Amino acid sequence: MSFISFAFIALFIGGLMGLLQVLVRSGHFTLPAGIDYYQVLTVHGVILGLVLTTYFIVGFQYALMGKTVGISDTQRRVAWLGFWIMTIGTVMAAITVLYGKASVLYTFYAPLKAHPAFYIGLALVIVGSWIACFVNWRQLYIWKKKHPNEKSPLLAFMVVINMAMWFIATLGVAGSVLFQFIPWSLGYAATIDVLLSRTLFWYFGHPLVYFWLLPAYMAWYAIIPKIIGGKIFSDSLARLSFVLFLFFSIPVGLHHQLTEPGLDTTWKFIQVVLTFMVVIPSLMTAFSMFATFEITGRKKGYGGLFGWLKHLPWKDVRFLAPFIGMLAFIPGGAGGLINASYQLNTVVHNTIWVTGHFHLTVATTVVLTFFGITYWLVPHLTGRKLTKSMNRLGIIQTIFWTLGMTIMSGAMHIQGLFGGPRRSAYSEYNGTEQVAEWGAYQMAQAIGGSILFIAIIIMLYIFIKLAFFAPKGEEEFPIAEEEIDAEPTPMWLERWKLWIAITIALILFAYTIPIADVIQNAPPGSAPFAWPIGNN
Ligand code: HAS
Numbered sequence: 001m002s003f004i005s006f007a008f009i010a011l012f013i014g015g016l017m018g019l020l021q022v023l024v025r026s027g028h029f030t031l032p033a034g035i036d037y038y039q040v041l042t043v044h045g046v047i048l049g050l051v052l053t054t055y056f057i058v059g060f061q062y063a064l065m066g067k068t069v070g071i072s073d074t075q076r077r078v079a080w081l082g083f084w085i086m087t088i089g090t091v092m093a094a095i096t097v098l099y100g101k102a103s104v105l106y107t108f109y110a111p112l113k114a115h116p117a118f119y120i121g122l123a124l125v126i127v128g129s130w131i132a133c134f135v136n137w138r139q140l141y142i143w144k145k146k147h148p149n150e151k152s153p154l155l156a157f158m159v160v161i162n163m164a165m166w167f168i169a170t171l172g173v174a175g176s177v178l179f180q181f182i183p184w185s186l187g188y189a190a191t192i193d194v195l196l197s198r199t200l201f202w203y204f205g206h207p208l209v210y211f212w213l214l215p216a217y218m219a220w221y222a223i224i225p226k227i228i229g230g231k232i233f234s235d236s237l238a239r240l241s242f243v244l245f246l247f248f249s250i251p252v253g254l255h256h257q258l259t260e261p262g263l264d265t266t267w268k269f270i271q272v273v274l275t276f277m278v279v280i281p282s283l284m285t286a287f288s289m290f291a292t293f294e295i296t297g298r299k300k301g302y303g304g305l306f307g308w309l310k311h312l313p314w315k316d317v318r319f320l321a322p323f324i325g326m327l328a329f330i331p332g333g334a335g336g337l338i339n340a341s342y343q344l345n346t347v348v349h350n351t352i353w354v355t356g357h358f359h360l361t362v363a364t365t366v367v368l369t370f371f372g373i374t375y376w377l378v379p380h381l382t383g384r385k386l387t388k389s390m391n392r393l394g395i396i397q398t399i400f401w402t403l404g405m406t407i408m409s410g411a412m413h414i415q416g417l418f419g420g421p422r423r424s425a426y427s428e429y430n431g432t433e434q435v436a437e438w439g440a441y442q443m444a445q446a447i448g449g450s451i452l453f454i455a456i457i458i459m460l461y462i463f464i465k466l467a468f469f470a471p472k473g474e475e476e477f478p479i480a481e482e483e484i485d486a487e488p489t490p491m492w493l494e495r496w497k498l499w500i501a502i503t504i505a506l507i508l509f510a511y512t513i514p515i516a517d518v519i520q521n522a523p524p525g526s527a528p529f530a531w532p533i534g535n536n
Helices: 002-025 037-068 073-098 116-146 154-185 194-222 235-248 265-299 307-311 317-340 342-348 352-382 388-417 433-469 496-520
Strands: none
Touching: 002 037, 002 073, 002 352, 002 433, 037 073, 037 116, 037 154, 037 194, 037 352, 073 116, 116 154, 154 194, 154 235, 154 496, 194 235, 194 265, 194 317, 194 352, 194 496, 235 265, 235 496, 265 307, 265 317, 265 342, 265 496, 317 342, 317 352, 317 388, 342 388, 352 388, 352 433, 388 433
């Protein structure tokens, strides 16, 4: 509950910043009291992209592990230590941003320089999250010792994979923060290797998006079937898709740097091919979800080509919110394929199309699934009930979120195709013709963003009600079972050492030569630049 409550505080602050951004970009609003646009944008990205997600995920995963394999008192105490380290780090980073000393956006690209406390704070958040990794691994390890020759519970297996991916991925950004950013921001190093820092960031940055997605997939594979009255379609398929995510999430970061000079084209191309490999487990997930819905519907007697759709519990917000998340991932994923296509990337890179893409993927698919989880997890943890009226309000919330995001993200995609830039405040660009084309879409983003802010307020109201005021009772922790006649899951799916070895081999293959190249042929380092100018 502590992790999840922190995530909801982040939702409010980050959402408010989002509202300010779309209003500024409409060209009809100026920030008061000298507040800077990029300061607001940094709060938005860091608080929503890094803080809300990490806290919600770590909290949710503890709940899954506690339920499936148990948590001891010692593990709980260590988990608290992780919480406090993460929180001290978050507060440190937040203070620097709020004081205007770290307007570097969530990607903190060098040579933009932030106050050292910003980077130290981020390093603490990572260290705190590593503690969660160790606790989760230990939880499964202890369970396995007590249950030799049994397969691990599906959700515990998934959590352990997600944390393995997170741990390996964060090593890159931790290395960059410790050895590049902190000495440079403290003044011990005069310059920084910009290309190396960005390459290490994206080594982490792409698996980061799957660290957000996989907990949503955990809910889709193992919780949604229970909510709709069905069974898990295939335990083996679910595990295999997670193993594939572990393999292919990391050696693909260069697809964020396709326009970056200084990186060899061959390695960019190889990583593009690997990116298309990481699409496969998502396609397996789509297949599996369709199968779950159809099989459950047909078992309940609904026939016809699409008749089984009728059985789905449309009026149950625990289902509706994640389901809309799934629908959004169809265009969201397609947009990802466009981004990853080497040539098409040159059209969309650094345009607001990309912002549209991640508002469909993380801010709709993932966040709506997290809301879907909140409706049962919070009352379950606080010993309360999701009442009919809260369920109804949840449905209204989902509709507002969907409407706002469709308008905002749709407009972002279109404006991006007309060349509208991302990461930029409002500008008339000296009155160029294109700006006239963008106006309507920027206004649409402001309308969509305002609707979204209303949705955030409704969600916060629901969260507070479920946490403190809903009637006392017992809310189910819905975990689905396998089909009775399911084929047994092969034990080789748990060959952890082999999976980790393959993951490391793929990373070494995809990154050794490009990184050696970047270091050997390093560009001249850059002195720090701070925003606003003169803020060094
Ligand atoms: Fe992405 C940029 C490529 C997925 C997030 N992405 C971003 C950024 C973010 C982000 C935050 O290759 C911006 C980073 C920045 O600040 O610069 N992305 C991909 C690809 C995928 C992908 C290939 N992205 C995600 C996910 C994200 C996310 C997931 C967050 C959670 N992305 C890119 C690229 C860039 C990029 C380039 C760099 C662009 C640039 O130039 O800067 C794939 O994983 C997508 C595969 C997904 C699918 C969809 C499967 C569909 C499913 C739903 C099924 C529906 C059902 C409903 C079951 C193929 C699973 C049933 C319906 C009934 C009617 C019954």
